[in-house]
Amino acid sequence: MTSAWTPRSAWAGFARAGRHGRPQGEPGVRLTLRDGVGLATVIAADGQEDALGRILADRFGWSLPGSGAATLVGERGLVWSAPGQWLAVAEARAGLQGLAEALRGVAAVTDQSDARAIVRVSGPRARGLLSKGVAVDLHPRAFAAGQAAVTSIAHIGAQIWQRDEAPTYDLAVARSFAGSFWSWLSHAAAEFGYEVDREAEH
């Protein structure tokens, strides 16, 4: 049976592929729309954090990151969200299959794949761009690859994690805020010139 429902990018109607903002020179910022990412919140049951860590290591090869950290290998792993709470990330929803069953009794697992809009921010001016909206010190001395923060950008709750020293950041906001968030992001990036990698899927 075919379905009348088709997946729609969280950024559809807001992000446009191509070069925007300052037209001269190389783009300072590259924005990669990340659709179809698998996401789930993992919340440890009281006193079960050690057991949770062991199961995740044995079954998925993941290590539980501490406060303000992310442990990602490629596109998979965990981002710290709050005490006893993490965001599990995989390249696609199927990548988190079996997680809830494996963690039964030690953690609550809730699929968030359709609940967040994620954009990857890179390019030579990525840090300068985010510094305009993030009230967290992003200087490499204070915030480096493997670090994560839950904060707000333009009054919109955002989770941010740094992937590498380039630097490359992933930003997640609630999907219903994607339009408002894109409005801030695109205006803030305009002065550097920015490129959106591809059209958002409608």
Next chain:
Amino acid sequence: MRIRCPYCGERDNGEFSYLGDAAPRRPDGLEAQASAMHDYVYLRDNPAGEHRELWYHGAGCRSWLVVTRDTRTHTISDVSPARDVARSRRPGEAA
């Protein structure tokens, strides 16, 4: 003013919500005198100096915190997870 969240590090106070005095403890509702309940619900000290108060890190880790702040200078001398403070008050349970 910035608050150093024990989990998130130093953050702008706009990320937090203020609840108030951390000292009042709810009397047992069925046993308490009306006067004790009235005191718990309505009466607060207003010290010029050190004050222990509850803040919620709503834009960050969503934790309740007990912040010790000097009301004259806004100098913060301690921030602890409210959960640890509550546990340390319970007999037989360490923070």
